[in-house]
Amino acid sequence: MARRYRFGGFRLDPATRELWQDDRPVVLPPRLFECLLWLIEHRDRAVGRDELIAAVWGRSAVTDNVLAQVVARLRRVVDADARDSAIRTVPRFGYRWVAATTVESAAAPGAAGPPAGTGRQRRGRRWRAVALGGLAVLLLAVSIAWLRVPVAQRADAAARPAAVLPVERVAGAGEEWMRLGLMALVGDRLRDAGQPVVPDESVVAIVGDAAPDPAAVAAALAGAVPPLLIAARVEATEGGWRVRLQAVGEPDLVSVGDGADLLAAARAASDGLAVRLGHAPAGAAPGPAAFERLLLEVEAATLAGETEAALRLLDTADARQRETPEWRYRAAWTAFVAGRLDPAEAGFAALLEDLPADAPVMRARALNGLANVQYEREDLTGLARSAEQAVALLRGHDAPGELGRALMGQAVAAHRQGRTEAARQGFFQARLALERAGDPLGVARANLSLGIVDARQGRLPDALVLLQDAAQRLAALRSAHDELLAHVHVAHVHLLLLDPAAALAQAEPIARLGGRVRSPRAQVLADLTRAEVLLANGRLDAAGELLRRWCATGCDGPERLPLALARRALGGDIDATLPDLRTALAGLPAGEGGRDAGRAWLAVLAARRTGGAGGAAIAGLRAWAGDAPAATAEVRLYAALAEAEYAAGQGRPAGDAYAAAWREALAGAVPSDLLEVADAYVGWLIRQGDLAGASHVAGHLAGWAGRDFGSALLQLRLRHALGHPAAWRAALAQARALAGERPIPAALQVEPTAPAIGTTPDPAQEGPGLLGDG
Structure with a gap:
């Protein structure tokens, strides 16, 4: 790296791995240096703490306590007060560097030369053969221009991910495919030379069909390290073609290639720019020119979203070309993009059968392609196997983009299989690899995945930071489907935090993006989330309209369970939604479904309180919760609450069961779960005449009563039971302000005359309660 950082009296040089204070060196152990x-x-x-652990140690066995000790030692070195004037603690998340820091250029170490062979391979669109003679001529041709670019400037630019813009065709020169096809060629040549390059797909998503706006692209790709934008133009000359590459804002970083052959001119310009950036060029022409052009035209069509045109172009290949690994990979991948899973799977599998063992990166690419198909088919076992094999093949090879994609596949499989912590660590590792590869879309998707995992683990503040960051990045990168998922999960986290107004702010982007995506399931998810948000804000009519649209055909599909729960919340008619709930629960594997399944089982138990079927319902719930290999916190909580409700309904002692459910809720610290348990527990305590106990439990939710109707209603019920008119009136006013179109029970609107205090009855005399068996 060719940057030095100055802060206070310190100078940090990443290239030499030295820290200086004034004129004396400061010796830091490797882990401390890497952390700093x-x-x-x-x-x-x-x-975040987990990100820092993954970056410095590369594994999950290191504890937060070890990290805290490393940070404490760093503070003693760089902080004047050994506290947090330079390294600030971010509560419940991690750390942030806040010391005033300046960046200066540093000459690259004189002994550094072109990297030795590292097994680096191009993404594999095209073949290549090494022609040493041609390489020597090229190096000689660009040597004079190389000397004109300062060493520090070359190294600084090389450390930034390059983003190649679509090629400008001067005076309409050439054919339309050149706009994206030559962009892909330039990106490949730079990537093969060792320069991090932003994936073409990300650039095209930002630019679209318009002329590229460098400022807009730079803003969309903005990150910790700003991208190096490469403007490209092609024009016809008397002798053939001229391709000019210019780093935007870097007047000395320019390279021109001339030649009778267009692709040769583009390669010359690309390799010249690679040399100016401090890299050894990629090598000679990758095979026959006609075949190279065909693959570039296919790539251009795919980038433009014209998959059918890409498939037609592939069909024009001759028999010999169809035998090449590149054609076979491109055919399988294009079939996958077109939604043709059968030929895509067959193509990737056959390619893997024929690829030699000494082509690890190409084999990993084929495995990543196969993993995509397996994900679409919900084949989690196959996905995990393919991704694991790809990761193993890529270890020790400089292919961070492919490694990041393989790690993402591995983590997705772990998440879907319930191995949440393994998934979390996998997403961290994937993000690091994709960050190194200069893949902003991959990084945003990794953040989205990490946010979803954190929300599932109850790390709601952490999840919110990651999900909001992902939504912002994905919006800039024009990834509508992924941005929709980010907003959906942001809304769900706000609902878990009992912040319905914040969740409502997500309704507009969810509606807008839901109208843009093509996936029917994503559209259902968008409308269902909007309905849940509207319900939480008391807008029952608007929510009902959305639900009726999707339930007109019977609320079928993967979202049946949350749809049924939303319908129940809308009308309060348990019997009307009971068939949907029972059907959804009947097909649910043990331990799956989490919070939604737990709430659905509670609803089924409530619906059967007078039908003599409570025993069958609780048996079904126990099978769901008890047969899970390792019950999650959500499953344990709702199983405990259901046991308490069932015991109370049977007139049996229920205090211990409610207390157990309450302990689970307190341990999880998810506000919506606290409310779910408190609502049932407080009602039972009031019926027992234990107003002190009810006050204690309800007090945990008092902080949310100003923004959440359920919490406000709980406080109103308590104040009514306590018989304090002034406090009751204030609580009633608060509940009415938040109710919207939701009713408040009539009994709670009658001013209390005295506290509802009595002796605690014998459990056997409690009466039928919620779940009597008749």
Whole structure:
């Protein structure tokens, strides 16, 4: 790296791995140095503890306590007060570098030369053969221009991910495919030379069909390290073609290629720019020119979203070309993009059968392609196997983009299989690899996945930071489907935090993005989330309209369970939604469904309180919760609450069961779960005449009563039971302000005359309660 960082009296040089204070060196152990460097390089944001552990140690066995000790030692070195004047603690998240820091250029170490062979391979669109003679001529041709670019400038630019813009065709020169096809060629040549390059797909998503606006692209790709934008233009000359590459804002970083052959001119310009950036060029022409052009035209069509045109182009290949690994990979991938899973799966599998063992990166690419198909088919076992094999093949090879995608596949499989912590660590590792590869879309998707995992683990503040960051990045990158998922999960986290107004702010982007995506399931998810948000804000009519649209055909599909729960919340008619709830629960594997399943079982138990079927309902719930290999916190909580409700309904002692459910809720610290348990527990305590106990439990929810109707209603019920008119009137006013179109029970609107205090009855005399068996 060719940057040095100055802060206070310190100078940090990443290239030489030295820290100086004034004129004396400061010796830091490797882990401390890496931790310090990571914090400084990512000083534009807070860094989570898990990210820092993954970046410095590369594994999950290191505890937060070890990290805290490392940070404490760093503070003793760089902080004047050994506290947090330079490294600030971000509560419940991690750390942030806040010391005033300046960046200066540093000459690259003189002994550094072109990297030795590392097994680096191109993404594999095209073949290549090494022609040493041609390489020597090229190096000689660009040597004079190389000397004109300062060493520090070359190294600084090389450390930034390059983003190649669509090629400008001067005076309409050439054919339309050149706009994206030559962009892909330039990106490949730079990537093969060792330069991090933003994936073409990300650039095209930002630019679209318009002329590229460098400022807009730079803003969309903005990160800890700003991208190096490469403007490209092609024009016809008397002798053939001229391709000019210019780093935007870097007047000395320019390279021109001339030649009778267009692709040769583009390669010359690309390799010249690679040399100016401090890299050894990629090598000679990758095979026959006609075949190279065909693959570039296919790539251009795919980038433009014209998959059918890409498939037609592939069909024009001759028999010999169809035998090449590149054609076979491209055919399988294009079939996958077109939604043709059968030929895509067959193509990737056959390619893997024929690829030699000494082509690890190409094999990993094929495995990643196969993993995509397996994900679409919900084949989690196959997905995990393919991703694991790809990760193993890529270890020791400089292919961070492919490694990041393989790690993402591995983590997705772990998440879907319930191995949440393994998934979390996998997403962290994937993000690091994708960040190194210069893949902003991959990084945003990793953040989205991490946010979803954190929400599932109850780390709601952490999840909110990651999900909001992902939504912002994905919006800039024009990834509508992923941005929709980010907003959906942001809304769900706000609902879990009992902040319905904040969740409502997500309704507009969810509606807008839901209208843009093509996936029917994503559209259902968008409308269902909007309905849940509207219900939480008391807008029953608007929510009902959305639900009726999707339930007109019977609320079928993967979202049957949350749809049924939303319908129940809308009308309060348990019997009307009972068939949907029972059907959804009947097909649910043990331990799956989490919070939604737990609430659905509670609803089924409530619906059967007078039908003599409570025993069958609780048996079904026990099978769901008890047969899970390792019950999650959500499952344990709702199983405990259901046991308490069932015992109370049977007139049996229920206090211990309610207390157990309450302990689970307190341990999880998810506000919506606290409310779910408190609502039932407080009602039972009031019926027992234990107003002190009811006050204690309800007090945990008092902080949310100003913004959440359920919490406000709980406080109203308590104040009514306590018989304090003034407090009751204030609680009633608060509940009415939040009710919207939701009713408040008539009994709670009658001013209390005396506290509802009595002796605690014998459990056997409690009466039928909620779940009597008749």
